[in-house]
Amino acid sequence: xxxxxxxxxxxxxxxxxxxxxxxxxxxxxxxxxxxxxxxxxxxxxxxxxxxxxxxxxxxxxxxxxxxxxxxx
Numbered sequence: 386x387x388x389x390x391x392x393x394x395x396x397x398x399x400x401x402x403x404x405x406x407x408x409x410x411x412x413x414x415x416x417x418x419x420x421x422x423x424x425x426x427x428x429x430x431x432x433x434x435x436x437x438x439x440x441x442x443x444x445x446x447x448x449x450x451x452x453x454x455x456x457x
Contacts, residue, residue: 413453420445 388410390398390412398406424445428438 409453413449416449417445420449 398404421442424441425436428441433441448454
């Protein structure tokens with residue numbers, strides 16, 4: 386996998402040599418996949434609309450971002 390990172394963010398991350406960014410990205414991907422897989426299992430038995438599914442996915446995104454300090 387390859388990821389695009391804005392130059393300013395890349396510079397700030399490089400300045401933090403004490404942080405294992407690869408591990409953080411891996412953990413974040415694992416958490417996101419776990420949430421999506423759970424959502425898939427729940428929604429497989431659900432009558433939710435596509436709009437409802439999108440709303441749930443956005444809520445999960447916000448919760449993960451908040452947990453990692455990306456948003457307040």
